[in-house]
Amino acid sequence: MDIVPLLLARIQFTTSLSFLALFMALAFALAWLLLFFKLCTHGPRRAGWTAAYRFWVRFFALSFVLALASGLPVLIQLGSLWPGxxxxxxxxxxxxxxxxxxxxxxxxxxxxxxMLFGQRRVSDGVHTFAVFMVAVGQAATLFWVLSLQSWVQTPAGATLIDARYRVYDWNAVIFNPSLGWNLGLMALWSALAAAFLMLGVTALHALRRPLDDGERCTFKTALVVAVVASALQIPVLAGASRVMAEHQPAKAAAAAGYWHSGAEPSWTLFGWPDHRAEKNRFAWTLDQAGGEWLGRDTHGQYLGLDTYSGMRPPVALTFWLLRAVLLLGGLMLLMSWATLILTARRGLDPSHLPRWWLRLMVGMVYTGGLAVLAGGVFSLVGMQPYAVNGTITQTEVLGTTGTAALALGLVGYSVLYIVLIAAFNSMLFHAVRYGVVPVRKPGGGAQ
Structure with a gap:
């Protein structure tokens, strides 16, 4: 078949799903951070926590709207690009x-x-409950989306009968082998996306003027979240890699750059996978360090890419996407822990950080979001050529849309997503520059 329509369909769907994942992650993490801010308003330093809540609630609202809007193209493309x-x-x-x-x-x-419009019309307790329920709702939505996304990677609880999956165990379908690890990774990357966004914005404030109480509260919260989430990446990534090795050995072999079954399972740190020569050029390796992350056959032999000739994922892209995830995770780990050490004796106050360090934090404002994107694309690309791992290929379910229409759709969606991200970025830095307008209750003071 003509490979161009398949390639265009893959790029278009991956782009749309990545955009959805990014803003779902931001909305999910911001919802829970806003709940924390809201709960803290019932204690000391009420004004600072209220200011933090009021500043960041608008970005939650924008992330929620963008996630909701980007879900529609994904649903449309499921029917138009992959109708089967x-x-x-x-x-x-x-x-x-x-x-x-x-x-x-x-x-x-x-x-x-x-949550967004009723703060002046309901009691503080009712408003706090609404914020809590919004956070729960965000978690529930993310759970169901990840349940389906995990199931196509590690299908369980259903079997193919007459070319259709029939369910025999819904618990196994929903709580499939990769769901827990995928939930863990998404929660951590979401937390890091929101935390580094907050850290970068607060650092930008600190470069321009003295910080107020709300910005200090934001910085402390974001730093603690970043420190914990970046450290937890390590065991969760390790667990997810073991599940990948067991259920998606072709993806595991591509991610490791492991070409020949049975060979010494070295871990390739960097290199250039050459699919023609079936080797890694300019490779830096750790000897006998990669076996834990590779699949094995019934005899215990390591499964290399030579086992999957003709059914391999894009090896170089899969290989480099994993390293992008690891590099971004490592940078966030170093930055968050170093910042904690630098500010620990100053009450986690960023005002005492060197200006060059603050600029570095501003430069990393979108690092967590990039980790969400890299991890999502790795998950999708590494599963190719399958739409459902091991059973249904993308070629089987590809629609009949022509190349020109697919190319035009890809350009249109890409332009739309670029405009929306630019609008989000513009609103973010506008708020950084001008702040927020105080909200007053009728007959009352500023909130």
Whole structure:
């Protein structure tokens, strides 16, 4: 078949799903951080925590709207780019997508309006409860989306009958082997995306003027979140890699650059995978360090890429995406822990940090978001050529849309996403420069 339509469909769907993942991650993490800010307003330093809440709630609202809007192209593309997929997995995808949509609907119709617009009309306790329910709703939506995304990677609880999946165990479908690790990674990367966004914005404030109480509260919270989340990446990535090795050995071999089955399982730190020569050029390796992350056959032999001739994922792209994830994670780990050490004796006050360090933090403002994108693309690319791991290929479910239409759609969606991200960035730095307008209750003071 013509490979161009398949390639364009892959790029278009990956772009849309990555955009959705980025803003779902931000909305999820910001919802829980806002709940923390809101709870802290009931204690000492109320004014500072209230200012932190009021500044960041607008970015939660924008992230929520962008995530909701970007979900529509993904649903449309499931039907237009891969029309045969829903016919084969509709018994599974339908209920899971339905639960996700229901979570969004309940969240939007019942609690989001109170959270964003009802603070002056309800009691503080009711408003805090609304913020809590919004955070729960965000977690529920993310759970159902990741349940489906994890199931196509590690299908369980269903079997193919007459070219359609039939469910025999819903618990196994929902809580499939990779769900827990994927939830853990997404939660950590979401936390890091929000935390480094907050750290970078606060550092930019500190470069321009003395910080107020709200900005100091934001910095302390974000730093603690970044320190904990960056450290937890290590065991969670290790666990996810073991599941990948067991259930997606081709992806594991591509990620490791492991070409020949049975060979010494060295871990390639860097190199250039050459699929023609089936070796890694300019490779830096750690001898006997890669076996834990590779799949094995029934005889215990390590499975290399030569086992999957014709059914390999894009080796070089998979290889480098994993290293991008590890590099970004390592940078965030070093930055967060070094900042903790530098500010520990100063009450975690960023005002005492050198200006060059603050500039470095501003430069890393989107590092967590990039980790979300790199991890999401790695997950999608590493599963190719399958739409459902090990059973249904993307070629089987590809639609009949022509090359020109696919190219035009890709350009259109890409331009739209660039504009939306630019708008988010513009609003962020506008708020950094001008702050927020005080909100007053009728007959009361500023909130």
């Amino acid at each position: 997929l829903m016919d084969k997995i509709g018994n599974i995808a339908g209920p899971l997508v339905g639960f996700g949509v229901l979570s969004v609907f309940i969240l939007k119709s019942c609690f989001l309006g109170v």
